[in-house]
Structures are given as structure tokens and as C-alpha cells.
Amino acid sequence: MRNLNEITQKIIGCAIEVHRNLGPGMLESAYQTCLVHELKNANLKVKTEVPVSVIYKDIKLDQGYRIDILVEEKIVIELKSVESITEVHHAQVLTYLKFAKMPIGLLINFNVKLLTKGLKRFTLQ
Numbered sequence: 001m002r003n004l005n006e007i008t009q010k011i012i013g014c015a016i017e018v019h020r021n022l023g024p025g026m027l028e029s030a031y032q033t034c035l036v037h038e039l040k041n042a043n044l045k046v047k048t049e050v051p052v053s054v055i056y057k058d059i060k061l062d063q064g065y066r067i068d069i070l071v072e073e074k075i076v077i078e079l080k081s082v083e084s085i086t087e088v089h090h091a092q093v094l095t096y097l098k099f100a101k102m103p104i105g106l107l108i109n110f111n112v113k114l115l116t117k118g119l120k121r122f123t124l125q
Helices: 004-022 028-041 087-100
Strands: 046-051 054-056 059-061 066-071 075-080 104-109 119-123
Touching: 004 028, 004 075, 004 104, 004 119, 028 046, 028 066, 028 075, 054 087, 066 087, 075 087, 087 104, 087 119
Parallel strands: 075 104
Antiparallel strands: 046 066, 054 059, 066 075, 104 119
């Protein structure tokens, strides 16, 4: 099993490769398809559109919440192609981490000139 930091660095490298080739201004779905391709080529285990149930007290809500990409059953990736990231986007990633019981989340906004400005790493610690 690879270290979570190594996996995270590999994911970021793949995202940079996608951004280098496509640039900003594309639809989120295009970035998702290309990033999944790169992640699989990097020999990472990848799942897309992973359902997440929300638990409220004793009620399980299956409301269609989905993780964009789940890597190695441990790292949540939420993709965006928006003008700017807001606190709601941060809350979305943290909510997915909480309910999916995952240790690390990455929020990646491809609609930026330099991808490092569109990356944010989250943990629940």
C-alpha cells in the first residue's frame, strides 16, 4: 500500500498534466474523463461517481450525493471548473470526507491559469 502523501502527489501530477494539455475553460466532465485516464495510466485504483449516503440521526438519506473520483478507496477528488472556489465548495469536500469516512480530499478547480492556484487539500483531523 502506498503512502497517502505519495498517492496525493501522484494525483496532483496527473491533474497538472491534464491542465497543461487542456487549459482552463472546459466543462468539468471533460476534465474528469481526462483525469481518470491519467490516474489509471499511473496505476491508481479509480472509481467515479461514487454514491455517498448522508446520515442524520437514525435516518439514512440517499439523495444522489456522489464523489466525483475516489482514488485507492481513500482519497476523494471533487472537481470544479468555476470562476472561483467558495466556502461552499470547501464544505462539500469536508462533508464527503465525513460521510464516506475517507482521510483525504482534494478540491481541484481546473478553471484557473495555473493549476496550483486551483488545488486545495483537506483532512478531517
